[in-house]
Amino acid sequence: MAFAKPVWVPGQEKKIGFVLFLATLSGLSPFAMAIVVPSLPGLAHIFQLEYDSLQYAVSAYLLGIGLSQPVHGFLCDRYGRRPVLLFSLLLFVLASLGCVIVENWFLLVTMRFMQAIGVGVGTVTSRAIVTDVSSRQHAAQTLSYIAMAMGIGPIIAPVLGGYLDVTFGWQSSFLFSGVVGAVVLLFAWARLAETRPDAVRVTGGSFGQVLRQYLGLLRSPVFMGYTLVFGFCQGTFFAFLPVAPQVFETRFRIGAELFGVYWGILSFSYMLGAFFSGRLMRTFDLDATLFAGCSGLFVSTLILFLAALYGSVTFMVLLSTITVGMFFSGIASPLALTGSVSHNPEMAGAASGLSSSLGMGVGALFSILTGHLFDGTEGPMIRLMGMAVTGVMMALFMSRNRGAKAG
Structure with missing residues (x-):
C-alpha cells in the first residue's frame, strides 16, 4: 500500500x-x-x-x-x-x-x-x-x-x-x-x-566524547552568535509577556476580552514577519535578511524606550511599537535558528537541540526578571526589552565571525 x-x-x-x-x-x-x-x-x-x-x-x-x-x-x-x-x-x-x-x-x-x-x-x-x-x-x-x-x-x-x-x-x-x-x-x-x-554521526559514545561535541559548539562564535540572536529575540518578547495583562488592565484599562484581540494582533504580526522572511530569502541571502530583521526590531524597541524615557508612552505607542517589533522578530528568529544549524551541518541534530535549549533559557531569564522587577508600570518591562535588543545586535555581530566551525 x-x-x-x-x-x-x-x-x-x-x-x-x-x-x-x-x-x-x-x-x-x-x-x-x-x-x-x-x-x-x-x-x-x-x-x-x-x-x-x-x-x-x-x-x-x-x-x-x-x-x-x-x-x-x-x-x-x-x-x-x-x-x-x-x-x-x-x-x-x-x-x-x-x-x-x-x-x-x-x-x-x-x-x-x-x-x-x-x-x-x-x-x-x-x-x-x-x-x-x-x-x-x-x-x-x-x-x-x-x-x-x-x-x-x-x-x-x-x-x-x-x-x-x-x-x-x-x-x-x-x-x-x-x-x-x-x-x-x-x-x-x-x-x-x-x-x-551518512556523514552526519557523532563519533564515539562516551560521555567525554559527547561533551567535547557540545563544548565545540559552545566555543564557536558563529553558533553562539546565531543562537543568542534567537535567544535575545525571545527575550524581547518574554520581557513583555508575563506582565502584559496587568499592564494593559491597570495602566490602560484594557480588559481581558480586548486583551485577547490585541494578543491576536501581536501573534499575527509575528506570523506575517515569518512569511516575509521566507519571501525575502528568495532574493537576499540569510545574513542580509537577518540583519534587516534585527535592525527593525532594534529601532522599534528604541522608539518605545525613548518614549518611556521622555514620559510619553500611550497605549497606541506601546501597541504599535511592540507589534512592529514582533513583525521583525518573526523575520529574524527562524533565520537565526537556521544559521545556528547550517554552519555545522555535520552536527545538525546536536546544534539544533543545543541552540533551541539555550535560546529558550535566555527567553526564560527575561521572563523571570520582568516578573521580579514589575512595579505595576510598564517601565521595568521596557528597560528589559531595551537590554534584550541590545543583546540581539551584539550577538548578530558575533555571528559574523567566520573563523572556524565547531568541533
Whole structure:
C-alpha cells in the first residue's frame, strides 16, 4: 500500500505536505503547553491547590523541553532522525494519556514533564531534517514558513482548550493532545524516511566524547552568535509577556476580552514577519535578511524606550511599537535558528537541540526578571526589552565571525 511506504525523502522537501508535516511537528510543543491554560483555575479547585502552585504545570513542561532538546539532538545525530522521532512521539502520546488518568497533582506534574520530554523532539528533528535535505538558502525559506505555521498553535490552543474544558472536562485537553500526537506519529511512521546523511554521526559514545561535541559548539562564535540572536529575540518578547495583562488592565484599562484581540494582533504580526522572511530569502541571502530583521526590531524597541524615557508612552505607542517589533522578530528568529544549524551541518541534530535549549533559557531569564522587577508600570518591562535588543545586535555581530566551525 502506498501509504505504508515512506515517501517524504530527500528531493521531496518542496512539497507542501512535507512542510505542513514539519510545521505540525514543530508546533505540537507550544500547542500542548497552551491548550491546558484555560483549565488551570479548575485544576486548582479539583486538586485543592493554592493558585500559585499551578505554575508547576507550566514550569515542569518548560523544564522538560529545555533539558530534553540537547539529548534529542545528540541521539538523532547518532541513531538517525526517524527512530528518535518515533520513540519520542510515542512517549508524548503515552504521557498525554497518563495526564488523563492520574488522580493527584504530583503525578499530573510528572506526566507533564514526560509530555515535554517526548514532544521536545519536534523542533529539533524538524530543523535537522530541513538542513539534511535542503541548501542553506532553501532551509531558511522552509523554516520561515514553518515558523509562520507554528504561530497558529498558540493562538487557537487556548480557545480550543477552553471549549474542551467547559464541554468535556479538564482531562479532554490532555486527551486531545494525545490524539494529535498519535496522528503525527502515524504519519511520521508511514511517510517519513530517514534523512540523516551518512556523514552526519557523532563519533564515539562516551560521555567525554559527547561533551567535547557540545563544548565545540559552545566555543564557536558563529553558533553562539546565531543562537543568542534567537535567544535575545525571545527575550524581547518574554520581557513583555508575563506582565502584559496587568499592564494593559491597570495602566490602560484594557480588559481581558480586548486583551485577547490585541494578543491576536501581536501573534499575527509575528506570523506575517515569518512569511516575509521566507519571501525575502528568495532574493537576499540569510545574513542580509537577518540583519534587516534585527535592525527593525532594534529601532522599534528604541522608539518605545525613548518614549518611556521622555514620559510619553500611550497605549497606541506601546501597541504599535511592540507589534512592529514582533513583525521583525518573526523575520529574524527562524533565520537565526537556521544559521545556528547550517554552519555545522555535520552536527545538525546536536546544534539544533543545543541552540533551541539555550535560546529558550535566555527567553526564560527575561521572563523571570520582568516578573521580579514589575512595579505595576510598564517601565521595568521596557528597560528589559531595551537590554534584550541590545543583546540581539551584539550577538548578530558575533555571528559574523567566520573563523572556524565547531568541533
